[in-house]
Amino acid sequence: MKLAEVTRARRTPGLVVLEGFHAVKHALRFGGELLGTWTADPDELESLRERLAPDITLTAEVVALDDLQRVVPRAQVVAVARRPSQPAxxxxxxxxxxxxxxxxxxxxxxxxxxxxxxxxxxxxxxxxxxxxxxxxxxxxxxxxxxxxxxxxxxxxxxxxxxxxxxxxxxxxxxxxxxxxxxxxxxxxxxxxxxxxxxxxxxxxxxxxxxxxxxxxxxxxxxxxxxxxxxxxxxxxx
Ligand SMILES: C[S@@+](CC[C@H](N)C(=O)[O-])C[C@H]1O[C@@H](n2cnc3c(N)ncnc32)[C@H](O)[C@@H]1O
Missing domain, CATH: 3.40.1280.10 (SPOUT methyltransferase, trefoil knot domain)
Incomplete structure (x- = not known):
């Protein structure tokens, strides 16, 4: 999946957009399936992971800050996940x-x-x-x-x-x-x-x-x- 598809993912049933480190962290910790993850600052993201969530594995595609901010103004990481199937x-x-x-x-x-x-x-x-x-x-x-x-x-x-x-x-x-x-x-x-x-x-x-x-x-x-x-x-x- 490409960063440019995040905007469409917001309107796509079955997909959810995760903005920010904690949202991505908990999605991963509770079994979420990420279809794409993007950051403009991979060193900062890795430092957050090491400090706050060493239990998770997080890889993100590196993109230009302007491109990331066009999609999400305030997050250092954005991801698209499949909405989990949960008990009805x-x-x-x-x-x-x-x-x-x-x-x-x-x-x-x-x-x-x-x-x-x-x-x-x-x-x-x-x-x-x-x-x-x-x-x-x-x-x-x-x-x-x-x-x-x-x-x-x-x-x-x-x-x-x-x-x-x-x-x-x-x-x-x-x-x-x-x-x-x-x-x-x-x-x-x-x-x-x-x-x-x-x-x-x-x-x-x-x-x-x-x-x-x-x-x-x-x-x-x-x-x-x-x-x-x-x-x-x-x-x-
Ligand atoms: C901000 S309050 C709504 C205030 C509204 N003017 C009222 O009188 O219910 C939102 C909800 O929080 C819950 N809530 C807030 N304060 C509560 C209290 N002291 N006891 C029980 N429920 C409360 C209620 O369910 C309420 O409908």
Whole structure:
């Protein structure tokens, strides 16, 4: 594959564009298949690999800085990978572990940060609804490539596979020691500005809040997911 084909790869189903060292590193570490990798500074790339990821083998075609920046303005490395084949949503829901459901997330950096913390906390998968593609390069940059570590899907309509649907909502019942949530709940988080829809709140079996100090309206979406997953993880161990 040639660097000039990266722009087309962004629109090609089945291909994903990885921008930056961490995205490429995690894709490789979790079995991603790279079809092309490009850098303008092979010495810097090798020094990053030695320092941060000596476990991976990374070879990149060397290209002119201008050519690289025309394709990706801010990255020292760019790669195109095959989108991994991951368990389908129904298979994820039939398995074990918490599933994170993002209702219509708008900010791709937030979406990526959610994938990153879900991978770190050992969640079963991340599913999104709404207009954003969770495999957009900006989301992959936000997740540092950890989309390759767990199933990430876009759903047209919400489904839970018979699991309990729990709404995380600042106006819900405070999550506190002794408040147990099922280990296989679908944990639903709302859109950045408006929160969860009435439809989702109605469908949920309960509404749970992360307690906040007086005067604070809400947490950032990715922060709320992180706090929820880790509080559940630590309370179950
Ligand atoms: C930025 S917040 C949305 C704020 C929105 N104005 C609201 O009242 O829900 C995005 C999402 O993060 C989650 N969230 C933020 N703070 C939370 C809290 N204290 N408790 C539970 N969930 C929270 C909710 O799912 C929320 O829909």
């Amino acid at each position: 949503p129904d298979a994820v829901l039939a398995g074990t572990g918490h599933v994170v459901l993002l209702e219509d997330p708008r900010h791709l950096g937030n979406l990526g940060a959610v994938v990153r913390v879900a991978a770190a906390a050992g969640a079963a998968g991340v599913m999104t609804t709404g207009s954003q593609n969770p495999w957009h390069p900006d989301a992959l940059r936000g997740s540092a490539g950890l989309h390759f570590a767990l199933p990430v899907h876009h759903l047209r309509t919400i489904r839970t596979g018979g699991r309990e649907l729990v709404a995380l909502d600042p106006d819900g019942d405070p999550l506190a020691p002794g408040v147990a949530l099922p280990a296989d709940a679908v944990l639903a988080f709302g859109t950045e500005r408006d929160g969860l829809s009435e439809q989702l709140l109605t469908a949920a079996s309960r509404r749970v809040a992360l307690p906040m100090a007086a005067g604070v309206s809400s947490l950032n979406l990715a922060t709320a997911v992180a706090a929820t997953l880790y509080s559940l993880k630590l309370s179950s161990s």
